[in-house]
Amino acid sequence: MRPTVxxxxxxxxxxxxxxxxxxxRRPGVKAATxxxxxxxxxxxxxxxxxxxxxxxxxxxxxxxxxVPRGDNSFMEGLKAEIEAAIARAPQERTEIxxxxxxxxxxxxxxxxxxxxxxxxxxxxxxxxxxHPAVHAAIGRLKEAGVAIVTLVSDLPGxxxxxxxxxxxxxxxxxxxxxxxxxxxxxGGSVAVVAGSMLVxxxxxxxxxxxxxxxxxxxxxxxxxVMEGRDDPDQVHALVADCLAREAGLAGIYSLGAGNRGLIxxxxxxxxxxxxxxxIAHELTPHTRAGLQSGLLDAILxxxxxxEVRSAIRVLKAHADGIPVIAAQERIRIDIFLKDxxx
Amino acid sequence: MRPTVxxxxxxxxxxxxxxxxxxxRRPGVKAATxxxxxxxxxxxxxxxxxxxxxxxxxxxxxxxxxVPRGDNSFMEGLKAEIEAAIARAPQERTEIxxxxxxxxxxxxxxxxxxxxxxxxxxxxxxxxxxHPAVHAAIGRLKEAGVAIVTLVSDLPGxxxxxxxxxxxxxxxxxxxxxxxxxxxxxGGSVAVVAGSMLVxxxxxxxxxxxxxxxxxxxxxxxxxVMEGRDDPDQVHALVADCLAREAGLAGIYSLGAGNRGLIxxxxxxxxxxxxxxxIAHELTPHTRAGLQSGLLDAILxxxxxxEVRSAIRVLKAHADGIPVIAAQERIRIDIFLKDxxx
DNA sequence: AAATTTCTGATTTACGTACCTCAGTTTCTC
DNA sequence: GAGAAACTGAGGTACGTAAATCAGAAATTT
Numbered sequence: 088m089r090p091t092v093x094x095x096x097x098x099x100x101x102x103x104x105x106x107x108x109x110x111x112r113r114p115g116v117k118a119a120t121x122x123x124x125x126x127x128x129x130x131x132x133x134x135x136x137x138x139x140x141x142x143x144x145x146x147x148x149x150x151x152x153x154v155p156r157g158d159n160s161f162m163e164g165l166k167a168e169i170e171a172a173i174a175r176a177p178q179e180r181t182e183i184x185x186x187x188x189x190x191x192x193x194x195x196x197x198x199x200x201x202x203x204x205x206x207x208x209x210x211x212x213x214x215x216x217x218h219p220a221v222h223a224a225i226g227r228l229k230e231a232g233v234a235i236v237t238l239v240s241d242l243p244g245x246x247x248x249x250x251x252x253x254x255x256x257x258x259x260x261x262x263x264x265x266x267x268x269x270x271x272x273x274g275g276s277v278a279v280v281a282g283s284m285l286v287x288x289x290x291x292x293x294x295x296x297x298x299x300x301x302x303x304x305x306x307x308x309x310x311x312v313m314e315g316r317d318d319p320d321q322v323h324a325l326v327a328d329c330l331a332r333e334a335g336l337a338g339i340y341s342l343g344a345g346n347r348g349l350i351x352x353x354x355x356x357x358x359x360x361x362x363x364x365x366i367a368h369e370l371t372p373h374t375r376a377g378l379q380s381g382l383l384d385a386i387l388x389x390x391x392x393x394e395v396r397s398a399i400r401v402l403k404a405h406a407d408g409i410p411v412i413a414a415q416e417r418i419r420i421d422i423f424l425k426d427x428x429x
Numbered sequence: 430m431r432p433t434v435x436x437x438x439x440x441x442x443x444x445x446x447x448x449x450x451x452x453x454r455r456p457g458v459k460a461a462t463x464x465x466x467x468x469x470x471x472x473x474x475x476x477x478x479x480x481x482x483x484x485x486x487x488x489x490x491x492x493x494x495x496v497p498r499g500d501n502s503f504m505e506g507l508k509a510e511i512e513a514a515i516a517r518a519p520q521e522r523t524e525i526x527x528x529x530x531x532x533x534x535x536x537x538x539x540x541x542x543x544x545x546x547x548x549x550x551x552x553x554x555x556x557x558x559x560h561p562a563v564h565a566a567i568g569r570l571k572e573a574g575v576a577i578v579t580l581v582s583d584l585p586g587x588x589x590x591x592x593x594x595x596x597x598x599x600x601x602x603x604x605x606x607x608x609x610x611x612x613x614x615x616g617g618s619v620a621v622v623a624g625s626m627l628v629x630x631x632x633x634x635x636x637x638x639x640x641x642x643x644x645x646x647x648x649x650x651x652x653x654v655m656e657g658r659d660d661p662d663q664v665h666a667l668v669a670d671c672l673a674r675e676a677g678l679a680g681i682y683s684l685g686a687g688n689r690g691l692i693x694x695x696x697x698x699x700x701x702x703x704x705x706x707x708i709a710h711e712l713t714p715h716t717r718a719g720l721q722s723g724l725l726d727a728i729l730x731x732x733x734x735x736e737v738r739s740a741i742r743v744l745k746a747h748a749d750g751i752p753v754i755a756a757q758e759r760i761r762i763d764i765f766l767k768d769x770x771x
Numbered sequence: 772a773a774a775t776t777t778c779t780g781a782t783t784t785a786c787g788t789a790c791c792t793c794a795g796t797t798t799c800t801c
Numbered sequence: 802g803a804g805a806a807a808c809t810g811a812g813g814t815a816c817g818t819a820a821a822t823c824a825g826a827a828a829t830t831t
Contacts, residue, residue: 089519091816091817091818092817092818092819093817099605099632099778101780102779102780102781103781103782103812104779104780104782104820104821105778105779105780106776107818107820108779109817110804110817110818111820113776113820115777115779116778116779117777117778117779117828120778120779124674128667134519134520135817136484136816136817136818138480138483138484138816138817138818138820139480139786139788139816139817139818139819140817140819141480141818141819142478142484142785142786142787142788142816142819143785143786143817143818143819144786144818144819144820145785145786145787145819148674159768165503175754176430177476178476178479180480180577196623198583215817220436225812228724241441254734257768257769258769260768260769261766261768261769264766264767264768265766268610268611268726269610269611270612271612271615272613272615273613282443295768297622299768329688364813365791384610385567392754392756393757394759396754396757396808412734412738413515413516414734415734415735415738417771419761419763420760420770420771422608422764422766423762424603424606425606426599426603426605426641427600427602427603427762427764429756429759429761433786433787433788434787434788434789435787443809443810444809444810444811445811445812446791446809446810446812447808447809447810447812448806448810449790450809452788452789453789453790455789455790456806456807457807457808457809458809459797459798459807459809462808462809478786478787479788480787480788481786481787481788481789481816482787482789483788483816484786484787484788484789484815484816484817484818485788485790485815485816486788486789486790486816487789487790487815487816537780578785595796615797636790703800713785732808760799773828773830774829774830774831775825775829775830775831776827776828776829776830777826777827777828777829778825778826778827779824779825779826779827780825780826781822781823781824781825782821782823782824783820783821784820784821784822784823785818785819785820785821786806786812786817786818786819787816788812788815789814789815789816790804790813790814790815790831791812791813791814791815791830792807792811792812792822793811793812794809794810794811794812795808795809795810795811796807796808796809796810797806797807797808797809798805798806798807798808799804799805799806799807800803800804800805800806800824801802801803801804801805
């Protein structure tokens with residue numbers, strides 16, 4: 088049988104009340120006595136039964152997910168995963184709320200975060216935007232004792248406690264490797280479509296891609312990046328134009344959203360043109376279809392469900408001050424080919 | 430506040446004792462009354478607080494992991510993950526034991542499983558071997574009310590409740606795709622090293638690989654499979670011999686263990702020989718080094734930590750008769766390049 | 772030495788569920 | 802319609818922890 092608070096009291100030679108004061112950091116215990124109790128805890132290897140403690144406290148974990156109001160499939164999938172977590176909330180003693188904010192807008196995001204401080208939740212997961220105001224707002228929440236996890240898009244620094252997302256530099260390098268290997272020794276040009284170069288993730292992916300592909304296949308001509316604003320129609324226009332213009336186009340890397348447009352443009356290319364090797368990010372119904380039809384050659388993915396579940400676990404653990412299983416919280420850069428689709 | 434048993438009693442107009450009898454399938458309740466209680470449960474959306482229930486019952490989940498006594502790095506990693514789970518056991522109310530059995534031996538595995546029936550645990554996770562005796566033994570355990578999960582190696586059928594592992598046919602196809610794409614249009618021969626064709630996983634991987642590579646690049650000559658018994662030294666000998674013999678060797682696929690030998694042989698190849706594209710399974714310290722040094726081109730992996738944690742979650746859920754989050758329990762076929770190594 | 776402050780113990784109630792006992796009520800059987 | 806059997810209610814204790822109260826002891830100050 089695992090030791091209980093009663094066992095602590097007995098081995099330390101104190102009463103239950105004192106053990107409780109020590110365990111829950113309540114005042115009114117002499118330093119020497121506290122030390123005796125802590126020694127007893129270490130000696131018998133006591134670990135608090137969190138289930139029983141939460142039951143007694145009637146504790147729940149109020150959590151807030153702050154996500155961009157967006158229309159792209161990945162963000163929709165992410166929200167669906169949060170909804171799924173909300174459905175599981177009673178069993179997990181969480182109370183999860185979603186806050187929509189306009190996308191790519193630092194000051195408004197910061198304002199939304201500051202509004203949370205009025206009734207501070209136990210933890211906040213936020214799809215971060217790289218802006219000083221956001222940095223400051225996260226710092227203030229942290230100051231108020233709120234656990235903070237950045238989700239999908241990071242904002243490195245001491246303010247956030249954890250990042251639930253992928254290393255986008257590595258993701259870009261992975262895309263570069265795949266592109267280089269799939270092209271073999273072939274020459275020609277490679278196009279890159281991004282959402283916006285104002286987003287840190289996209290910059291990282293681009294940097295990684297360029298560096299790795301350049302290493303692997305220096306002869307390739309990497310074209311200037313096209314910005315599609317994550318919008319299918321804009322992406323379609325850009326890619327269609329590029330396909331028409333670039334005769335020797337060997338590859339396309341789409342590192343943002345709006346891949347519906349990419350796939351449409353690839354499908355409509357002139358028969359004469361060889362299909363370029365195409366690599367895109369995020370597994371959605373559209374990219375899945377593109378991969379299956381052969382218009383896309385590989386998809387790099389981050390598992391939104393994993394990210395959401397991981398964020399919740401980390402926030403809860405942080406609120407309780409207990410450690411997490413690091414390996415479980417590492418979000419993989421998934422590579423999907425036609426053959427290993429889930 | 431979420432509803433409790435008291436709320437059920439109130440809305441059904443019965444006593445707590447009756448609610449308890451219905452909830453815990455105790456006898457002595459008229460069918461009509463039971464129906465009333467169940468209707469109340471549905472009406473107010475009651476879900477049992479498992480934490481409180483387990484506390485009251487003093488319940489723990491005795492689980493047994495039956496794994497092959499083996500020396501290869503993957504199995505060692507798997508055991509390390511089980512040990513890690515054992516360290517977490519108190520918090521998770523599990524009591525996990527490991528049973529070692531000789532590898533590749535159906536009857537002995539079956540005997541080990543039968544021995545468990547003397548003091549049946551709540552659940553068993555077993556690295557299965559395809560043998561009628563094992564099938565039967567699993568059936569008997571199931572009959573005794575034990576939840577069964579096959580781990581890493583499946584034994585399809587109605588007896589086991591779940592498989593915590595990857596689809597090896599798809600893994601083989603994925604390897605075939607990568608090999609085909611990495612080789613581009615190049616011709617030549619491709620060698621395959623397996624552990625033993627008696628193991629279902631290896632057969633599946635081989636089948637998938639051959640089919641997919643044949644589809645993608647029919648000109649390639651896929652050599653007869655070499656069986657290295659998952660032993661580094663045997664694998665080394667086979668591969669070294671093959672490298673010496675086959676001048677036009679374009680690729681090697683190692684679908685089993687013993688990759689230390691593969692990497693050694695690749696490193697020692699004559700300078701004149703071009704390095705074949707090499708793809709192996711399972712991320713271990715050896716294969717990681719091989720990937721980083723460039724001797725391997727890709728590693729397909731199944732996350733042993735995920736498999737173990739998943740098996741535990743599924744076994745607990747099954748013991749309680751509650752559903753799991755399907756997506757969370759799907760073990761991915763991870764593709765690792767140098768760039769996305771964890 | 773008295774008054775105060777600080778510390779500690781003993782005890783109680785509560786969280787939501789499980790499980791037991793015993794008394795009491797219905798329903799069935801002959 | 803009596804006896805047996807089946808069902809139901811009321812109430813208690815327990816699980817491990819939290820949180821509170823109040824009395825009393827010990828240390829500190831005046």
